Amino acid sequence: MALASAFEKVFESKEGADCTFLVHNQELPAHQFILANRSPVLKAMIKGPMAPQTQIHEIKDTQITFDGFNNFIKFLYTEKCEVSFEMLQFYSV
DSSP states (O other): EEEHHHHHHHHOOOOTOOOEEEEEEEEEOOOOOHHHHHOOHHHHHHHHHOTTOOOOOEEEOOOOOHHHHHHHHHHOOOOOOOOHHHHHHHOOO
């Protein structure tokens, strides 16, 4: 099994998730190890001195949708980008 396929299964199953993002009251479980190694910004959020002990990270930006953030996190796991037609219209404005 290719590494990307294995990470996609981990992303889909959420097994062993040890942090959660809260986006518009929807929970998105994730894995600190993967995110911290793929994004310096997420590493600072997760591992930095201001990281919440609960590892629940609320995303308050009103322009970020749950689906958009979920796709971003999935990209970090798999390097696959799934963009909807609506997202393309939003970003092309």
